[in-house]
Amino acid sequence: MxxxxxxxxxxxxxxxxxxxxxxxxxxxxxxxxxxxxxxxxxxxxxxxxxxxxxxxxxxxxxxxxxSLLETWLDPLRELDENGEPLDEILTYMRRKLQMSRDHPRESRLFANEIVQGAPRIHEMLETELKELVDEKARVIQGWMADGHLAPADPWHLIFSIWSLTQHYADFDVQVKAVLGPEKPDPFPDAEAYLTTLFTRVLTI
Amino acid sequence: MxxxxxxxxxxxxxxxxxxxxxxxxxxxxxxxxxxxxxxxxxxxxxxxxxxxxxxxxxxxxxxxxxSLLETWLDPLRELDENGEPLDEILTYMRRKLQMSRDHPRESRLFANEIVQGAPRIHEMLETELKELVDEKARVIQGWMADGHLAPADPWHLIFSIWSLTQHYADFDVQVKAVLGPEKPDPFPDAEAYLTTLFTRVLTI
DNA sequence: CTCGCGTTTGACCAAGTGGTCAAAATGAAG
DNA sequence: CTTCATTTTGACCACTTGGTCAAACGCGAG
Structure with a gap:
């Protein structure tokens, strides 16, 4: 059971x-x-x-x-090879950021597990997660090779989307402490900043 | 005692x-x-x-x-108002990345504490850390206003440096699992990627 | 309304927890 | 080599922990 x-x-x-x-x-x-x-x-x-x-x-x-793993990987699964490259990546980033806002506990659950060495999900990282990331990284690599995106390491690009978006869930105490009480919701600014960031990074 | x-x-x-x-x-x-x-x-x-x-x-x-707090904040303290803006920020990013490589336990210590709501250092975040970040964010804001850097929210810029660099310490199990055994050291690629990223984001 | 199966519980256990204490061992100064 | 403060330890304690179990409860089908 x-x-x-x-x-x-x-x-x-x-x-x-x-x-x-x-x-x-x-x-x-x-x-x-x-x-x-x-x-x-x-x-x-x-x-x-x-x-x-x-x-x-x-x-x-x-x-x-x-039960949460699927929900967690879904946004990346939806990255569409046939979509408009920059738009696909920005949409992926925004979906991840939305998950940080709407499901911070799920994000912290994974964060805790991974920070502590992922003893209970290590295998899954090396199989399911790696395969999915490799597949999508190669899609992005294709876009770059075709001149639709500025060149950059696609694996690290994916890492950067994870880290930048999940930061607002996992470290939200810190973000809120630094921004102070007059900025209780960092997400609108975060979305604007991250949109600018990835647009500048990926536009040729 | x-x-x-x-x-x-x-x-x-x-x-x-x-x-x-x-x-x-x-x-x-x-x-x-x-x-x-x-x-x-x-x-x-x-x-x-x-x-x-x-x-x-x-x-x-x-x-x-x-005892670790000072070490942890030092790189940001060294951000020099009179330096060359882009260079100052890239140097800060590289020092943070080095700390992720050379002191991953320290990084994870803070990560654990903050992910779990920072019950024991919450006050310090709202005082020491906030003051330091506010000060440096205004320096960066000045650089942007003077046209030395492309405009972007300086607070979120600092958050992004933290999240991108500490990711390689805090989530290194995940990074290594995804990159696979043939890439045992992600740091050289990470440094190249992050240098490109911040250069593109901040160059006018 | 009753019967049976699914559900709930109080009492319990062994192991692990943070922390104490008096007594023994040890180091260094004279 | 003695002396005394520093250091180390085994035994111990109250409490919490993950988990068990037999007995009691209660819902719904007939």
């Missing part, structure tokens, strides 16, 4: 509750820093009740990771 | 050992995920022995943070 298959209404409800709670807790404290009690409390369930749905803390984390 | 003042030779040696060990452990597991036993083992000391030098786990963490 690592990936629980919800059959009853109650199961669906509680697994959803647990996922929500686990997302909040794991994304805030990292795997080792989180406790089953915390997750149970956040989900309004008793600890044994929670462990009736998932066999262990590990299992909750695994379930979370694999 | 939150900031231990080493008086004897033995104290100096052991406090150094503990700092080293704590840096490794905290940067890998985050504060809550780390244990005093782990740190003691890594430092080759017994737990009570370690707690003879620092009163608590918190105290070790605080001591580490404050």
């Amino acid at each position: 690592t990936q629980p298959v919800a059959r009853t209404r109650i199961q669906r409800k509680n697994i959803a509750l647990i996922s929500e709670a686990a997302l909040s807790v794991f994304s805030t404290w990292g795997f080792r820093g989180s406790t089953v009690d915390q997750i149970a409390k956040e989900a309004n369930l008793s600890k044994p009740n929670l462990l009736y749905y998932f066999p262990s803390k590990e299992a909750i984390h695994q379930y979370l990771m694999s | 939150t900031q231990p003042v080493a008086r004897t030779r033995i104290q100096r040696k052991n406090i150094a050992l503990i700092s080293e060990a704590a840096l490794s452990v905290f940067s890998t597991w985050g504060f809550r995920g780390s244990t005093v036993d782990q740190i003691a083992k890594e430092a080759n000391l017994s737990k009570p022995n370690l707690l003879y030098y620092f009163p608590s786990k918190e105290a070790i963490h605080q001591y580490l943070m404050s």
Whole structure:
């Protein structure tokens, strides 16, 4: 029952509750820093009740990771070889930035996992993620070779999109502390800045 | 004794050992995920022995943070108002990138702390860090106003330097997983890419 | 309304946690 | 080589941790 298959209404409800709670807790404290009690409390369930749905803390984390992975990679999947190059990349960047704004916990969940050495998703990074990135990097490389984009290392270009957009979710405490209380929402400025940045970097 | 003042030779040696060990452990597991036993083992000391030098786990963490903070902010402090604008910014970026290469544990220590909401350094972010960034952002703003750099939001420009450079320390597992075993050192390419990036962004 | 299966819980456990303490070991100054 | 402050340690403590289990509960199909 690592990936629980919800059959009853109650199961669906509680697994959803647990996922929500686990997302909040794991994304805030990292795997080792989180406790089953915390997750149970956040989900309004008793600890044994929670462990009736998932066999262990590990299992909750695994379930979370694999259910969120698709959502996380989707924007890159949608990068379209036949689209207008600069527009495709700007759209990808904006979708990633939107995910930082709308799903910061998911972003921090992955950030925590990777900063701590990705012990539980390392294999996935080397297979699924690498394959997807390699494919799309070659698409971008093609665009550059055809003179539609200024030349630049496409792998590092993708890294830079990740790092620049996820920064606003993962390090938002820092961003908000530096910008101060009179700028409570950094996202409009961030979008403008990043649009300018990638436009200048990629326009020939 | 939150900031231990080493008086004897033995104290100096052991406090150094503990700092080293704590840096490794905290940067890998985050504060809550780390244990005093782990740190003691890594430092080759017994737990009570370690707690003879620092009163608590918190105290070790605080001591580490404050001793590393200066090192961490130094590169930005050196940004010189009277230097050649583009060169100053590229130099700053390169120094930050070097720190990611040479001191990845320090980078991850801060990353862990900030991703998890910076509970222990929040105040410092709002004072010391904000003041320094505000000062330097205004310098950059001046350069742009004088037509020495292409216009862009200077605060977000600084954020982008942080995020792009620290990415190679904080997320290095991911970077290495994506680039594969035939590219074990991403830094030369990263430096070339980031130099190109900031040059294109800031050249008028 | 009742029966059975799915659900919930209180009590419990072994291991790990941060931290204490008195006593033993050790280093260095005279 | 003695003396005393510094350093080190084993034993210990209260609390938290992930996880178990038998027993009780309650929802819905018949």
